[in-house]
Amino acid sequence: MEMKKAIQQFLDELQESAAFKDYKYQQKRIKKIPGMIQRINEYRAKRFEFQKYTGEDLFEKIDEFQREFQQFKEEPLVREYLQAELEICRLVQEINMAIDELVDIDMEVE
Secondary structure (H helix, E strand, O other), rough: OOOHHHHHHHHHHHHHHHHHHHHHHHHHHHOOOOOOHHHHHHHHHHHHHHHHHOOOOOOHHHHHHHHHHHHHOOOHHHHHHHHHHHHHHHHHHOOOOOHHHHHHOOOOOO
16 A cells, blocks of 8 residues: 555655646647547657658658648647657656666566
8 A cells, every 4th residue: 555655655756846837738728629639640740650660761761750840840839849748758768767767677688
């Protein structure tokens, strides 16, 4: 039971962090604009495609993507949301890496 208490205490602290508060604030702002979250999801999905793309025309595809979303990303509301999202993702990644390092599961295949 002490572990559950510690986890809840950690989550409470996380919710009080500047990164979390900013992300939630930006998220509320974005959700007020009809269709904006769908547009952001479209941007994310296309950006994710490049992480697994192996075609020879990768640079052309990236250029096309950047042209398509340049104005979109320059909108202050979108830029601020994506920045807040990046900050919270980095924080979660840092937490996960710290736990992973502590646990140190041996995944070596022989």
